[in-house]
Amino acid sequence: MTKLKMGIIGAGGIAQGRHIPAYKKLSDIVTITAVSDLNPATAAGVAKENAIPHVFSDYHDMFSVVDAVTICTPNKFHAEISIAALNAGVHVFCEKPMAMTVTECEAMIDASRKSGKLLGIAYHYRFMKDSIAAKRVITENEIGEPIVARARAIRRRKVPGWGVFTNRELQGGGSLIDYGCHFLDLSLWLLGNPIPVEVTGTAYNKLSRMPGQVNQWGDFDRENFEVDDHVTAYIKFDNGASMLFETSWSANVKSDEESMSISGEIGGIDLFPFQMNQMKHGMLLNSEADWIPGDDDAGIPQAMNFIKSCLGDEELIVKPEEALQVSAIIEAIYKSSETGKSITLR
Ligand SMILES: NC(=O)c1ccc[n+]([C@@H]2O[C@H](COP(=O)([O-])OP(=O)(O)OC[C@H]3O[C@@H](n4cnc5c(N)ncnc54)[C@H](O)[C@@H]3O)[C@@H](O)[C@H]2O)c1
Incomplete structure (x- = not known):
């Protein structure tokens, strides 16, 4: 079966507590290929602990080795990083809230439509x-x-x-x-x-x-x-x-x-x-x-839905147009x- 190559951008609390454990449990459909964090020690530590092969100090450099990224940075960077990834032909799973403003959300949806790549938002409830x-x-x-x-x-x-x-x-x-x-x-x-x-x-x-x-x-x-x-x-x-x-x-x-x-x-x-x-x-x-x-762990079905949607087997449950509202x-x-x-x- 094809495995989705996933990159993690922002390797702090939610990346380590929810997304990385979920992807490791779903290792038959996803593999974590790369990690990037503003703090190089955080990225290196998370890579070592989880056997992630690529570590990047600039997240842009990750786009050539992944199919999708999970964005777990502070809210201010959700739009900028999502748009950069989508424009590079990479699917995006972005932590909630989708962005800081409606204008940013609209720009993200626009980038997703133009690139034909998926934009999922982590409303795990x-x-x-x-x-x-x-x-x-x-x-x-x-x-x-x-x-x-x-x-x-x-x-x-x-x-x-x-x-x-x-x-x-x-x-x-x-x-x-x-x-x-x-x-x-x-x-x-x-x-x-x-x-x-x-x-x-x-x-x-x-x-x-x-x-x-x-x-x-x-x-x-x-x-x-x-x-x-x-x-x-x-x-x-x-x-x-x-x-x-x-x-x-x-x-x-x-x-x-x-x-x-x-x-x-x-x-x-x-x-x-x-x-x-x-x-x-x-x-x-x-x-x-x-x-x-x-x-019992909503992080698992959430991850599964995004991965399977990227692989063409499911539809996103949380649509970006809904998260915009x-x-x-x-x-x-x-x-x-x-x-x-x-x-x-x-
Ligand atoms: N779904 C949920 O229930 C839930 C829970 C907690 C946090 N979150 C969301 O996750 C995001 C991160 O929260 P957290 O608790 O993991 O915060 P955190 O501070 O623990 O981790 C954020 C990480 O991002 C890194 N970072 C900051 N700016 C960056 C940039 N421009 N590029 C790359 N890396 C950068 C930081 O160095 C840090 O390691 C927030 O948007 C937050 O709202 C969601």
Whole structure:
């Protein structure tokens, strides 16, 4: 069987924690051929540990020895590196968020169309077992047309104290663009990818700036904390559906929460954990899933879908045009918060 030759660009936390282990488990269809990182010691260390034959200090030099690259750099470089790779005839799997702005996302899609190479975005929540089950239930029309989504991605005092997560220039924002984006993507997918038309949002960063607060995920510079740590939003879609959304790295709540529910015309679903509610046989029924088949590590099916799509055996599950809409909502929430107004998107 043909194996996809994969390169890794940006060999930090997510490359080492998710993508490289997934590709090693899928070694019958993919081989990691090259690695590149701004920090040469990081690239060399990752190459040695994983027996990766080529190490490049300039990622452009990798394009002649790979079929595809996985981009795991800070958000600021997603667009630039994706476009360079696509223009060089290389498929791209880019970490989330797709990019920092909608304009960058559009340029990435344009490069993908012109080159005929694939552009996948790593919204891995779609590959979780609950998400796959929910999509199936909705596709099989068990809840009718989805109308309302509610999503909460809330961490209690867990601002990432490592890397560049609190650097606005390199990441484009905080909790919303880093964490909440997954829940926007998943909600949009379950709603059937309607187009967002109006967004109202508020982004706060008060709590992280307060002196003397505890943080469970290390230390960060409170005085220069410049990104959002708590965001609320209301989103309307072109098909009449709507969404209530909240995300935080550092909320004053009793515990962390990852929850989502979709209400349809004739039933609904809850995720994390999965539950379905219906009116059937003259009763109001709630059903829980006792067991859902699939991989507990969403990184594996995510990697498999991208690789098989590059090999021509599957279609990308996360399409770049869909990931662009997540970025459009993020951009609009930030704009709405800055201006104090609702933002109309089309
Ligand atoms: N899907 C998820 O749930 C998830 C989780 C964590 C991070 N991420 C995303 O992955 C990306 C990286 O995050 P991370 O946690 O691995 O960060 P990290 O800081 O651990 O690693 C980033 C690496 O990129 C390198 N780098 C920086 N600029 C570069 C450039 N221009 N060219 C090549 N290498 C460069 C750095 O030296 C570093 O080794 C971010 O976009 C982040 O949003 C996604």
